[in-house]
């Protein structure tokens with residue numbers, strides 16, 4: 255029997271309407287190409303942590319080494335709660351045998367890198383990974399990851415598919 259290879263994905267990329275504005279960011283081309291090889295395991299850190307849909311948008315603030323996750327208008331700081339949820343989620347994902355992850359770009363929770371970090375004065379000259387994605391990458395440093403923006407070309411998708419299949423093969427030994 256052929257073994258199923260599972261990869262995580264930010265839920266909004268799979269078409270789940272979980273974004274702060276109630277929309278999704280389904281990526282049909284990526285899903286069609288990768289869905290031939292892999293089973294997707296959706297994760298929405300913000301909704302699974304307990305925030306509603308729709309909700310107030312958030313951003314990262316402070317220093318890029320340990321940024322805070324803060325609601326933009328009200329200033330509510332969700333960092334501690336999100337980090338606590340993330341610890342539990344990563345334990346669960348350890349049992350999911352994930353061989354890759356596709357993160358949503360430009361998300362303060364999911365981005366793999368490059369999301370803007372705002373200073374208290376509102377400047378934004380630093381960049382970091384999102385709160386959940388950063389913890390995921392630290393815990394699973396060898397799991398292949400990409401943002402959806404890194405999978406827009408056929409060549410990039412083929413490269414990622416190969417990396418995931420190779421990783422899966424190594425895990426099996």
Ligand code: SF4
Nearest residue numbers: 265266298358361364
């Ligand atoms: S980017 Fe991440 S936290 Fe935001 S809606 Fe998508 S899955 Fe949820």
